[in-house]
Amino acid sequence: MLALRPVQLSDLQQLQQLARDSLVGVTSLPDDTECLREKILDSCASFDADVQSPGGENYFFVLQDLVSGRLVGCSEILASTGCNEPFYSLRNRPFSSASRELNIRHGVPALSLCQDLNGQTLLRGFHIDAERVRTPESELLSRARLMFIAAHPQRFADSVITEIVGFSSEDGQSPFWDAIGQHFFDLPYAEAERLCGLQSRTFLAELMPQYPIYVPMLPPAAQACIGQVHPDGQEAFDILAREGFETNSYVDLFDGGPTLHARIANIRSIAESRMASARQSRQIDARGRYLVSNDHLGNYRAIVAELDVGPEATVPLTPGMLAALNISDGQPIRVVAL
Amino acid sequence: MIVRPVAITDLPSLLDLARCAGPGFTSLPANEERLAHRIRWAQRTFAGQVERADADYLFVLEDDDRQVVGISALTGAVGLREPWYNYRVGVTVSAAPELGIQRQIPTLFLNNEMTGQSEICSLFLHPAQRHGHNGRLLSLARLLFVAEFSQLFGEKLIAELRGHADEHGCSPFWDSLGRHFFQKDFAYADQLSGMGNKSFIAELMPRQPLYTCLLTQQAQAVIGRAHPNTEPALRILGAEGFSHKGYIDIFDGGPVIEAPVSNIRCIRDSQSLVLAVGSPDEQAPVWLIHNRRLENCRVTSARGHHNGHSLIVDRLAAKRLQVQPGDTVRAVPLLGQGRQAVAA
Numbered sequence: 001m002l003a004l005r006p007v008q009l010s011d012l013q014q015l016q017q018l019a020r021d022s023l024v025g026v027t028s029l030p031d032d033t034e035c036l037r038e039k040i041l042d043s044c045a046s047f048d049a050d051v052q053s054p055g056g057e058n059y060f061f062v063l064q065d066l067v068s069g070r071l072v073g074c075s076e077i078l079a080s081t082g083c084n085e086p087f088y089s090l091r092n093r094p095f096s097s098a099s100r101e102l103n104i105r106h107g108v109p110a111l112s113l114c115q116d117l118n119g120q121t122l123l124r125g126f127h128i129d130a131e132r133v134r135t136p137e138s139e140l141l142s143r144a145r146l147m148f149i150a151a152h153p154q155r156f157a158d159s160v161i162t163e164i165v166g167f168s169s170e171d172g173q174s175p176f177w178d179a180i181g182q183h184f185f186d187l188p189y190a191e192a193e194r195l196c197g198l199q200s201r202t203f204l205a206e207l208m209p210q211y212p213i214y215v216p217m218l219p220p221a222a223q224a225c226i227g228q229v230h231p232d233g234q235e236a237f238d239i240l241a242r243e244g245f246e247t248n249s250y251v252d253l254f255d256g257g258p259t260l261h262a263r264i265a266n267i268r269s270i271a272e273s274r275m276a277s278a279r280q281s282r283q284i285d286a287r288g289r290y291l292v293s294n295d296h297l298g299n300y301r302a303i304v305a306e307l308d309v310g311p312e313a314t315v316p317l318t319p320g321m322l323a324a325l326n327i328s329d330g331q332p333i334r335v336v337a338l
Numbered sequence: 339m340i341v342r343p344v345a346i347t348d349l350p351s352l353l354d355l356a357r358c359a360g361p362g363f364t365s366l367p368a369n370e371e372r373l374a375h376r377i378r379w380a381q382r383t384f385a386g387q388v389e390r391a392d393a394d395y396l397f398v399l400e401d402d403d404r405q406v407v408g409i410s411a412l413t414g415a416v417g418l419r420e421p422w423y424n425y426r427v428g429v430t431v432s433a434a435p436e437l438g439i440q441r442q443i444p445t446l447f448l449n450n451e452m453t454g455q456s457e458i459c460s461l462f463l464h465p466a467q468r469h470g471h472n473g474r475l476l477s478l479a480r481l482l483f484v485a486e487f488s489q490l491f492g493e494k495l496i497a498e499l500r501g502h503a504d505e506h507g508c509s510p511f512w513d514s515l516g517r518h519f520f521q522k523d524f525a526y527a528d529q530l531s532g533m534g535n536k537s538f539i540a541e542l543m544p545r546q547p548l549y550t551c552l553l554t555q556q557a558q559a560v561i562g563r564a565h566p567n568t569e570p571a572l573r574i575l576g577a578e579g580f581s582h583k584g585y586i587d588i589f590d591g592g593p594v595i596e597a598p599v600s601n602i603r604c605i606r607d608s609q610s611l612v613l614a615v616g617s618p619d620e621q622a623p624v625w626l627i628h629n630r631r632l633e634n635c636r637v638t639s640a641r642g643h644h645n646g647h648s649l650i651v652d653r654l655a656a657k658r659l660q661v662q663p664g665d666t667v668r669a670v671p672l673l674g675q676g677r678q679a680v681a682a
Binding site: 179 | 430432433434437439441443445514515518519520521530535538539541542543544546547548549551552553
């Protein structure tokens with residue numbers, strides 16, 4: 001069985017292996033021991049903090065095989081963007097070109113660097129072993145974050161966003177980057193993303209063009225990247241799309257990948273999850289697959305389980321499930337259908 | 339040859355010149371009604387009946403047989419009635435010393451900085467007359483006119499030189515920039531602009547700066563580059579002190595050259611001299627001479643002998659200028675120092 005839990009310092013070595021395997025563009029996961037150690041400590045401090053309103057806290061989760069102890073994935077939640085540093089994205093909106101005298105009126109799409117997405121909760125750093133892509137466990141890795149938000153709403157903003165990794169070719173070339181970022185950095189795309197992980201992303205964003213970029217002036221290959229999802233980012237996209245997330249006018253400033261957003265109240269795993277009491281049971285007459293969390297904070301656990309969830313206030317769980325959730329008989333749980 | 343203000347009787351000649359110049363010469367359209375309107379407006383300008391903002395001094399070059407063989411123009415001020423736009427080619431720096439990044443990105447800044455300056459424009463000389471001093475006379479006569487009536491003009495004179503175009507008349511600069519906002523080809527934009535709609539088109543363009551690195555390579559290559567046809571004009575004005583300070587045309591990227599009036603050679607070095615009639619020898623330098631009149635302006639070039647406060651020219655030159663011995667004229671050597679030898 002796999003369980004999701006907050007990261008611990010003892011995970012460092014395994015985490016670095018995950019970082020090495022992660023897709024270029026998952027910038028929050030740098031292959032650098034010192035950076036990872038800091039990230040872990042920062043996450044531990046965030047879980048420990050007494051938070052009344054969302055700030056720069058970053059909650060880092062790992063997905064662990066409880067039998068082997070192996071980490072198979074990780075994911076993060078930044079409580080609020082723009083707290084410690086501005087959160088930059090490119091806004092893709094038409095520049096209205098109009099002349100009454102010439103009777104001309106049309107819109108030219110333009111990308112403008114902006115901080116419009118400051119102050120929102122950000123899901124990021126989603127990475128899972130290749131062999132577990134499109135399994136219930138990858139749903140768990142992504143959506144357990146939403147159930148965590150449901151458990152601790154005061155720690156998060158009332159809308160959630162995520163940036164999906166944009167298109168790059170198999171040899172790591174991003175046509176979007178080549179058409180824009182390259183001119184301002186003189187660095188290959190992969191190197192820029194690596195620097196983003198090590199340095200701050202904001203630091204690099206501030207080197208990006210401050211004036212609008214008009215889409216028709218970009219080469220066709222770069223235009224095609226706007227809002228385009230990397231094949232390996234498709235699952236992250238699909239999971240959240242099913243949760244009610246939608247694309248908007250914002251794209252990633254390095255690779256042009258889309259941004260998804262949703263109001264907390266409209267997110268399925270939040271709106272449709274419900275509380276129940278765990279009841280230990282040897283035998284479960286399973287009627288469906290569910291995500292189950294213990295609703296805790298620093299001791300947060302979430303699993304996928306085949307359950308018999310009815311209208312009653314209690315839900316039967318096996319001893320193994322209770323152990324995985326680190327709870328005992330009679331304690332509250334949060335469940336939502338997979 | 340003389341340069342004089344245009345007259346309504348020049349209309350047929352101007353139509354011929356316009357046909358000869360072709361549709362690319364948008365400020366001289368082969369359209370009788372529009373040409374007639376421009377001539378009448380110029381006549382009112384020379385008569386002092388229009389404000390500086392609207393002044394259009396249109397000159398013609400006429401040979402001794404009263405054939406009009408060229409035109410040139412001078413405006414009182416640009417941008418006072420409707421905005422006048424240029425791009426200035428500036429620089430944006432993208433720097434992160436910690437990462438060893440230091441990028442200088444040429445950037446186009448839309449501006450109206452030429453507002454109130456006077457423009458020299460609309461020069462066309464019949465191909466059969468492109469020899470001797472004709473081109474220089476036709477171009478520089480305007481400058482000598484400014485020397486005499488500087489209160490009618492701005493502090494600077496500017497000239498927008500036609501930008502680089504390919505063999506089909508397409509402008510790579512327009513194709514990479516203006517076309518995205520106007521969605522028409524360059525020839526059409528150029529034609530509309532010749533009809534006085536330039537500011538309308540300009541207002542379709544974004545106000546915020548544009549990074550040149552986002553233009554096509556071909557467009558970047560022609561920023562500030564003049565069309566090869568404009569080279570003679572550029573050479574003449576360059577010798578007078580005009581230079582390119584980084585302003586370009588917003589449509590074709592051609593250079594805007596400029597000079598402060600007080601620094602223009604033939605304005606700065608011009609002097610008021612008493613005209614005398616004599617027989618200057620063949621070695622005497624050629625002078626550019628203005629009769630100092632506004633409405634009855636005449637400018638010619640002639641060999642002259644400079645003696646104290648007087649300038650001795652032959653009888654024909656005095657006749658061309660419609661002046662008598664003893665009248666004062668404004669004159670300057672047609673060629674600057676260092677160029678006399680070449681001319682001789």
